[in-house]
Amino acid sequence: MARHTPSEDTASRKYHIIGEDVPDTVLFDGDALVSSLSETPRLIKSVYYYDDTGSELFERLCSENTYYLFITEKEILNKNAKAIAGxxxxxxxxxxxxxxxxxxxxxxxxxxxxxxxxxxxxxxxxxxxxxxxxxxxxxxxxxxxxxxxxxxxxxxxxxxxxxxxxxxxxxxxxxxxxxxxxxxxxxxxxxxxxxxxxxxxxxxxxxDKETKILEAAYNNQMAILGNLCVLQHLNWRFSGNFDLFQFRHVAFHNKSLQRVEAHLEAMQAQSINLQKLNFSFQLEKGEMIRTEIMRKVExxxxxxxxxxxxxxxxxxxxxxxxxxxxxxxxxxxxxxxxxxxxxxxx
Ligand SMILES: C[S@@+](CC[C@H](N)C(=O)[O-])C[C@H]1O[C@@H](n2cnc3c(N)ncnc32)[C@H](O)[C@@H]1O
CATH class of the missing domain: 3.40.50.150 (Vaccinia Virus protein VP39)
Structure with a gap:
């Protein structure tokens, strides 16, 4: 497999990154995207959040005040990492x-x-x-x-x-x-x-917890930007024509399914075409594409x-x-x- 050359400042420390030769088509399966976008409701799997922009936005989301998940998990690990190792x-x-x-x-x-x-x-x-x-x-x-x-x-x-x-x-x-x-x-x-x-x-x-806390975690500026950037990722990867200004972020607590769901709502009827996948579909005004679920468990x-x-x-x-x-x-x-x-x- 291809080997990554360590960057200069870490050269003395040794690290390797492998798998760069795995084709993108394995990591981002276009056929699976076509079938998930053909479901009712239409779905985009969360893997499309994480191109370079999405990864950066996720890092920024972790420092949003309302996104308690990062700081809370860090607190738990700070206190208990030694016990886990033991x-x-x-x-x-x-x-x-x-x-x-x-x-x-x-x-x-x-x-x-x-x-x-x-x-x-x-x-x-x-x-x-x-x-x-x-x-x-x-x-x-x-x-x-x-x-x-x-x-x-x-x-x-x-x-x-x-x-x-x-x-x-x-x-x-x-x-x-x-x-x-x-x-x-x-x-x-x-x-x-x-x-x-x-x-x-x-x-x-x-x-699982109160709706107010959950919905605040997924309705801040970084969560909204991250969600919209999924469309930018699809445009880039599959030569798509999503217009980000024609969508609105919608995230809510689905209590009965114990999860928060993030969606993108079409603000007007539009035709979407993903050229590289040879796939087109029609979105109605108000139609929602589900982009992510976040389970909240007992x-x-x-x-x-x-x-x-x-x-x-x-x-x-x-x-x-x-x-x-x-x-x-x-x-x-x-x-x-x-x-x-x-x-x-x-
Ligand atoms: C919610 S973030 C969590 C990141 C980190 N573990 C943390 O706690 O801050 C999910 C991470 O998993 C990666 N990821 C998402 N789906 C993946 C998949 N199907 N296979 C491999 N990595 C994936 C993303 O690139 C991202 O870095």
Missing amino acids: LTGPVSLIELGSGNAEKTALLVKAYVETYGPTSYTAIDINHSILEKAAENTLSSTSDLTFLGIVGTYQTGLVQIKELSGRKLLVSFGSAIGNLYDDELYSLLVSARAALSPGDYFLVGIDL LHSFHDMFIEYGFHAVQHWTDSYKRYAVCLFQLSDKPTEFDSEAPLAS
Whole structure:
């Protein structure tokens, strides 16, 4: 696979980013987009948020006052990273959707301080953000081997299967909460296949709460810009003709489905054409395209879901207001009904 050359200031520290040769068509599946845009309601999967602009807007969203998720998860990790390291023993850390790994750096530091040299593999669909993840984690310690994998959760999980020793898979930022049921279940099957009994999965997830707090988190300036920029990403990637000024951001708490949904509402009837996909469709005035879901969970049902997929709950930590949880699961050695399911998707 292609190797990334370390930038000058980190040359002495060693890091590699692989997977740059994976074709964009694997990471951003145009056929899947055509079918999701043909559903009712029309959908755009959240992976399209994370081009370079979207990744930057997400970083800015994390410093919005109303976006409590980032600061809350950071508070939990600040207080409990050492305890997490104590519970698992020495591990190789692997993160799904690392982003800039600012919070993961706290965890990495705890492992290095407790056990010495540690390896950290960051998987993300966005190459530039992996560079930032390398900078953020390597700046807190030199006893770290950093590997970045440009890929989807699924392609990345196939690659980490080869790592030896005890593993700790990590997902922060409530990122798995952006997955629809089928995607989440298939992620759990793939995680189970990539891990060995005794390996761990540490998951940060947002808890269900008052509508007012939830809706404020997803209706600030950065959330609005991030949502609209999904259309800009599609225009660039697939030669589309979305006019960003003809859409309005709409995000609300769907209480019965325990999630916040972000949409883009067409402010007038319009014809959309994605040239490279040879796909056109008509939007009515007021029609909404759903661009993202953000699950808001109850801890007990979240635990039950992991148990169903062959994990057991080791411990969880919440913040002082019980807004957010970081849960440590361990893979059991008992087979589950999902073990016979298709092997890792590519
Ligand atoms: C919600 S952000 C969380 C970032 C970071 N973990 C945090 O807690 O701040 C999700 C991250 O996952 C990446 N991502 C989203 N969907 C992905 C997918 N299907 N495969 C790989 N990475 C993905 C995005 O590029 C982004 O960096």
